[in-house]
Amino acid sequence: MNLFQLINDTNIASSAAHLETSRIMQICNACRYCEGFCAVFPAMERRRTFEEGDTAFLANLCHNCGACYHACQYAPPHEFAVNVPQTLADRRLSSYTDYAWPTPLAGLFSRNGLVVSIICVIVFSIVVGAMLAMIAPHLFWGVHLGEGAFYQIMPHSVMAGIPMAIMAFVIMSLVIGWRRYWRETGAVWGGMPSLADAFHAVATLRNLGGDNSGNGSGCSAVDERASNARKWFHHLTFYGFMLCLASTSLATLYHYLLGWEAPYGYFEAPVILGTVGGVILCIGTAGLWREKRRAAPATLSLATMGMDYAFIWLLFWVSMTGLILLAVRETSFMGVALAVHLGLVYAFFLIMPFSKFVHGLYRFAALLADAGERQVASRY
Template structure:
């Protein structure tokens, strides 16, 4: 047991971790899937597997299902090897294990419900407070030009809430990352590993079924009917880049505000609006696509316990971008006040639940990619 109460040895559910160790031992003798993804090369570098290895391999897997469809030992074979499902169960468990503050780990248990309630509470509270505190003629009035949003909600308040939430989210992410790193025994091998992980994330090359390069021409994920396509990879990329563009739009808006004394809303062709509009549109397409792809996932590969978490996160992210676009569309009408309240409510709720949602998948997967790049370089 470590000083902060973090026990490195018994973090994961023994049943889920045990099943990963069992199938990995079979796979390590077979090695048929060696070139499928980053999991199998990492597996071959080990003779024995401990709990830390389980946390590492589980977060290195992107649940494409290729190894299940190719496996001669999959059910109904008596070995019953189902690598994607075993890793998915351990991966979901690892989110709770690395969560900070630790008592909040319980929020990963019925995560779909928690995320839905968290975002709804943010929405209800913001809309309710604004309706109660702002005079109706102001709330339902038409406000034009720079500073229009701040006639509904003062900028100090609009910025203070996300600032307070962000401080908590950043600390929670740093602590979660630290827990993951220590539990898995990952080693920092230098900036070359970081660059490799950034490249793998930027191109999502593993989702293309290509472990060696960044090209977009890999076969993609199996569809379960002997085919494969790149749909998951494309929707993942749209979601990731859409999110980053929206983040960039907010950052540029902040520079406009504090650096140039310019107040939102900005013109339709100004940088914050252009970045936010493109980001919002591709984020809507990406999340809608991921929702459809999730439903299409082969039942044998899918881990049903984690579905609520996946759907709730995807839908919340969709609403963050959709309400942002809606605000852009109605900002010069009397619906601006209510749409601003709804958008802010969804955004506040979404950011508050971030450390206890599927978002942590990006965090731990990135850490696993850094560790994997280092291992590959050293071996």
């Protein structure tokens, strides 16, 4: 498929997702039975025209718990065929491609998320491993102990330089995407109270569970029984990732401010944070994979599955290979483990702007805009 065909197909899919979301929201706005289920329905009542920006905003405000589908009197096989979770999932996916930069890359990944992820990991791992093994085989397969052992295999300037170059592109892409989304959705800034409310919504996942108070019974599974398991696994994934980020940030300070080179001792703060974060992240992503497979099929979007599984798969193996590297770092397998781990890390960062990672940014923007709209509405 050529680039122009990909862009055209992406635009057609985005338009179709918007039109279906607009149709569904008009029906829901007339009914309003589900207005207490999550933040989507009160926000829907404030935005009644449902232009493309409106549907993108509502789609990213949805956490796909599925409660509204099972409560809906117009759900299939009714002729109205109202399926809010699936419809908003499709619109979320199209919003990722609508606002991403460069857009064609987002379209490619949304179609073949898991395949693209695996290819990137294999390519990076082979390139890094082959480069290191050919440059100095005796170092690659050797045993290196103590401070600076990693850099016996790969110089720090190279190890840090590659992700820095990748991150420059990633940050630019994410900033452009965020700006496009905020402008096109007509987001309203409600000041610091709305920012605090949005952070609280993210930290507690209060909209994930069928009740916008945060006390809902959870997400629906294939047997239609609600469970909060997805919420807890999501918490583990998020906070595990944040601990790993804290570990990397602290290690950077160790290196540049104190002059201490990795690997650090097993009881040093960066290693403890990274180990705990890695274990939590593995549990969280494995649980999310399980919950994804247990979810009620009617509430899922087949179009998003590749992207969803790719993100979970990458996060799991980034954390798992990090733990494996920790376990074998004092053996001759350190070179191989380091190459594979770096291949996964580089691949994860490279595709970050075009992966499910952006759902965190867009959802936070939607929560921030929603809080701002409620702040403005409360003044009148």
